[in-house]
Amino acid sequence: MAVTVSLVALFGLVLFFLLRSHSLSTGSAFTAAGFGFFLASTGAAEPINQLAAALVDAIPHF
Numbered sequence: 001m002a003v004t005v006s007l008v009a010l011f012g013l014v015l016f017f018l019l020r021s022h023s024l025s026t027g028s029a030f031t032a033a034g035f036g037f038f039l040a041s042t043g044a045a046e047p048i049n050q051l052a053a054a055l056v057d058a059i060p061h062f
Contacts (some may be wrong), residue, residue, distance in 0.1 A: 008042055011035035
């Protein structure tokens with residue numbers, strides 16, 4: 001678990017700097033995929049899924 005959280009933090013930090021510097025390349029795509037892969041295996045996956053479902057449900061009410 002600790003290794004997974006560390007990798008999520010690492011990929012998140014790298015992805016943040018890649019997006020901030022506007023460098024879109026194969027490397028940033030790999031970083032984003034790695035970040036999503038490791039984030040899905042943490043305890044944050046369920047709240048993120050619930051938030052996404054709530055946002056999708058709220059769209060028709062606007």
